[in-house]
Amino acid sequence: MNILTIDTGTTNTRVSVWQDGNVAGQAARQVGVRDTAITGSKAKLEEGVRETIADALATASLDAADIGRVLASGMITSNMGLCEIPHVVAAVDIDGLAGAMREAHLPNVWHDPIWFVPGVRNAVEHIGLHNCEAMDMMRGEEVESFALVERLGLDEPTVIVLPGSHSKFVSIDAARRIEGCVTTLAGELLHVISHDTILASSLKEGFAQRIDAEMLLAGAASAKKIGLGRACFSVRILDQFAVYDANARANFLLGAVLGSDLLTLKNSSAIRMSPGTRFVVSGKPILREAIARLVEGDDFFSGTVTVLGDDEQRDLAGHGAIAVARRRGLAG
Template sequence: MASYITVDSGTTNTRVSLVFDGRLIDTLKFGVEPKENESRKDCLTRLLRKAIANVLEKNKMQETQISRIIASGMITSEIGLIELEHVKAPCGVKELSENLYEITIEEISKIPFVFIRGVKYISDDNVDMMRGEETEIYGINPKANTLYVLPGSHSKLVLMDNENRISHFSTCLTGEMIGAVANNTILKGCVDLSKSATDEDFLQKGYLFAKENGINSALFKVRSLKKFSRTDDNQTLSFFMGVMLACEIDNIVKSSAQRVVIGGKNQLKDPTAFLLKQNSRKEILTVSEEEASNATVIGAIMIYENSLL
């Protein structure tokens, strides 16, 4: 069985994983922070070279033992190593495999790189794109006619068609907006995002208040709760999360899919799952945090090995 290094590159962080004989044995994570007068591309090149060398040395392996470096995510964008065109939806493993881009980047490694392109969706009234989520989706063994929710800085709602292809999708700025509102408005100090929102009653109250009064009014209600009521920190955070998730929940409820699978980290996954179970009749399933964490590695290898068939 072949051994690989996978690179999962996000907007801020990059993960380099070593897969030996079908087993994920190590992962290194780093942020891309260019030095003075250093371009982002040069910084990413330098840090990738170091991470790949480190993960091999740590596990007593040589470059010659690795078949390919399989890379996905923002590494194929204008802020990555090589900007590549998206594959147009609908698309599945077949289309992604047929559009791989292979190149050796000597400044980083003698191991050949294989880049997985992102996906774009274009209709008469909507345009959207993803880089990385397509690989993550196929790493969690997706089912046909199912809506996949991938919470994060930019949450993706991805609908699979009856051929198990990515049919269409939309993006919400959920995670980034949560951080921006909590840390850069009058609500700073009202909620602690290092904690998890676990009060289900206040999650539902926040969601319903936002639906009835709008998010703008609902957000100031968070400050009022903190200042004048007897709510504890968990209740205030839970109300806030209910408000911030309201639009995303409503978009999911409107979907034609009757089965919804939620991935991502527990901090966003758990309140999303609870609110959907409370406010829709859909079948709601969740992916474990470990499975979600490994999904991009599994998906990257699956897409590459499909190209060999």
């Protein structure tokens, strides 16, 4: 059976066409649920998903009639998406997620029903100031996580790192269940600080181009000692009164922001991570290497640290959606 997977986020949509477990064609567009939030209408999102599907089919040299199943995951199941589904409450295994899938017919997008995979949220109720930090949720990362559970054969407590605009840390238990997650704004913070603050002139190229371990670790240590805000301003001081180049300064900032994320893992009540928990790091090469450098010298992260290669993390959303659908009997 040929399968088409849709992965819609806040700003982007990616569609993949799968034949015999392999990607035969792909397409992506800058359209996501943010467009619904801005316009107040789902029309642009519907159009964008429909056109991305057409592009993906063209790259695979297939027609709509050649597709036996369409699966969708990510923010497309949110209240600003195309088929709202409540989050499944953690802890949940892949069978539980499969059982919560829903079918919907969206004639403006596809001629047949589409199966949607819901997101997952932490098991926290009656949210208030006393417990809001323990709450977290995801839409899209759950299928990516189950894809990695399957690909890596994970059968021990593990935290999966999925860095991005909103970095997710997903806790997997020994029973291969998602226990919960915790989210930071690391990617957005790096972008805003690098481009929309006084530090823009100190960073030149914006993001770090290559890892400078000394500056990366120094940034993390600075944020831990004096706070993220002051550590960030130190980038300007290093520009004005020291001889470090732009890449070194960008590494200092990267370390400060990512170091703050590691503090989250140690102290957040949203997930339980203890020393000895396995740590699996995905993401773009610079981010993967930076996180690996930060944890390798930290005694708290004493478990196995796995840094994924590009092939190991390719097409995670589609792979995971198919794995979930298989448990529902929707994919061979």
